[in-house]
Amino acid sequence: MVIALSSLLILLASVQFQALRSSAIDDLGATAELLARNLSAALIFDSLDDAQAVLDALMQSSTISTAELYALDGRLIASRTVQSPEWGHGLVLLQVSRDVYASGAVVGYLTLQASSSRIAIWTGVFLAVGAVAVAAAWLASCVSARRASMAALMAQQSLSWMSRHDPLTGCANREELRAQLQACLQRPQASPALFLIDIDDFGLINAAYGTQQGDAVLRVIAQRLQVLAGSSDCLARISADEFALLMNEGQEERLHGIAMRIQALASEPILIGNAIVRVSACIGMALLPGDGTTVASALGAASAGLAAARVTGHGRIARYKQAQERLLRERARLTDALRQALKRSELSLYYQPIHDIRTGHLRYAEALVRWNSPEHGPIPPDTFVPLAETAGFAEDMGLHILGRLHRDRSDWLEAGVVPPPVAVNLSAMQFVREGAKAAFLDRLETLGLTPDAMQVELTERAAFEEVDAADSILNSLREQGYELALDDFGTGYSSLSYLHRIRCSKIKIDRSFVRDMDRNEGARKLVKAIVDVAHAFGIRTVAEGVETERELDVLRSLGCDFAQGYLLGRPMAAAAFLQLISAEQARQSADSQT
Known part of the structure; x- marks a missing residue:
């Protein structure tokens, strides 16, 4: 023994x-x-x-x-x-x-x-203590039995801890959160606060860097959130990308401030290999017992707040209110209507012309998706596009847009005009599912949407994968000859290294810079710097949101290549765009004969 x-x-x-x-x-x-x-x-x-x-x-x-x-x-x-x-x-x-x-x-x-x-010291101490235990066991079997009993108790306690905690982050799990929440609600005059924290687009991190690196991101976020948890508070991981923070003492006036601190901690840069990842989080809040007197109602209130935050976009904060129930029901109805709209091909495309600033000629257009629901009427894109992404419809909607563009181009060709290239926006959420990239490329080939017919625009948020990866959708499109344009340049986390790696042919200058050029010398200098840097990389520039002749003149003097905005043409239906193409081609033909 x-x-x-x-x-x-x-x-x-x-x-x-x-x-x-x-x-x-x-x-x-x-x-x-x-x-x-x-x-x-x-x-x-x-x-x-x-x-x-x-x-x-x-x-x-x-x-x-x-x-x-x-x-x-x-x-x-x-x-x-x-x-x-x-x-x-x-x-x-x-x-x-x-x-x-x-x-x-x-x-x-x-x-x-x-x-x-x-x-070595601590290990020596461990060995010394263990030696005493072995000696005691050797001297008396009763002491050995007692120590065996204590070891069994410790093992039981360890198993008990594991049953109540998340093995990845060390945080409490959902069952432990429910137990802690029950204890808080049973204390007289207690006023706990519950925060549900959902990491936005976490699936994209797993898709881009792998689940192992995604786990590392979760551990970092858990460590940061633990800073806010006091000794009597409870930080729990309750799903793959969702945390809960239960604070025993909550105050009405401090709720939003604590939520802002949570967002600030979560949004700090995280280093993954050689890449820097920035995440945002939606937060739902509940102050108890006012927002819920039982575990189920408390979690339901915080979940309703979280759902309301997700409706309004990324990085949002919301607290449960009864009025939100109506909003969530309306969102559910709208989600179902969008699902049916995709099946019935209710979505259409509007086309906004993009002109060469130097010659004034129409060079290409941007396709903008529109939805006129028979039940709900016209739905703004900034409502149904995020809804499609969060509901898992982004891939289907992207394929639907390709089909609609093909039908519109066929109508234009049948009318005897040669349409200019049309730029289609890519969503980061289109390529989360395995096989989505291949499906997108196959649809392009089936519909005959060649590089002279279609171009691709992506926002800075669409850095949803390693652009250097061999199976990158961006590399695949570029290798097939499709032009890539980086939209809203300067509003996100742009860098020269990213601009070099993505190897786009155009960058689109955000309308906020264009709008401020007249009254803000700094904005004008910034536009000039963007144009100069782009040209140094061999990249052409497109100014968005041009609404006045003065703005167009300034952009021309700064050397900007293309312009898009209400001054040059509003988004229009396919039939109206056909008339514009016909008139433009007739004008160019007349110009060439003079």
Whole structure:
């Protein structure tokens, strides 16, 4: 029995040592990553003093024994070493190395070392305690039996903990949240607050980077949200991309402020490999017991608030109100109507012309989807397009748009005119399902929508996959000759590196910049900078929302290539666009004869 217990003790000590060592290396790696972000300037400008100052500050406030900063060519830029105590000599050092980035490129690397003496001490303590336990077991079988009973109790407690917590994030699970919520509601004069937090478009992260990296994002978000949870509060993960925060003491005037802090924490950049991911979250709030007196009603109230937040878009906050029930019922009816509209081909396309600023000629058009429901009347695109994405109809709607464009082009060709290319917008949600990319490309081929007939526009949010990936839909379209345009440039997270990687042929300058050019010199300079940068990359520019001759003149003087807006033509039905094409071709023919 003693031999068996001793072997078990050694095994447990080994497991503990490895666990402590892994935790220490993770902590050391996190410190290295944080420090590396602050050393890029020192490497770029070869500033020894700045680098040494950062390392000195680090060594004064941590247990790190050695820190060394190297340039990319292997030169040692700065280093700092703290002598370990005599009893720490000879122990295995913990070491991590992290690249230092500047503007997305590696400019050097940082190496940190720390002694494993503390791990050895704790492992030694564990072995010492275990030895006492083995000795006690050897001396008296009753003590051995007692300790076996205690071990069984600890195992039971561990299983109990696992049954109440999420194994991925360490947060409470749904059952534990319900238990905590029940306890809160039973306390007299308690006023708990419940927040349901849903990560927007989390499926896109899994699709773009894989589920393993998606899990890493969830762990980071859980760690950030834990900052807001007090010792008596409960943070739970209740579904794949949904968290719940139960605060024992909630106040009416603080609800929105706490929700804003949750959003701020969730939206901070997250580093995944070499990519930076930014997420947003919709939040539903409930203040109890006013919004719910039972577990079911409390969760229902917060869920209703969350559903109302999702209706209005990404990154929104809402609290349960009775009026929202009517809104949610209306949304459900509208969702069903949209499903039927796709089956009955009720959606149509309107076409807005895009003109060459220099010549004034019509060059191509943008297809804008419209829905005139027999039951609900005209539905604005900013209502039904997000609805299609959240309800899972984006792929079907994208294929429907291709079919409608094909029918309209066929009508124009039969009328004896050659239509210009038409730009179609892609949604990030069209390609979530496996096989959706192939289905989209097959439909293009079946309908004969060749690159001279169709172009593609995508918003900056449509960076839904690695554009460098071999199976990227963007690469597939580009390889087949389709022109790509980046819409709403400058309003999201644009960067020159992204512009270079996506290799688009056009960028569309957001209407907010165009509108402000007359009264805001900064907006005018920004438009000029966008045009110059685009031309430097060999990319043409399209100004959106042009409504006055003055705006058109300014854009012409800045060298912008194309313009789109009410001044040049409102979105119009296919029949009206046919008349415009005919008139435009007649005018160009007359111009060519003079």
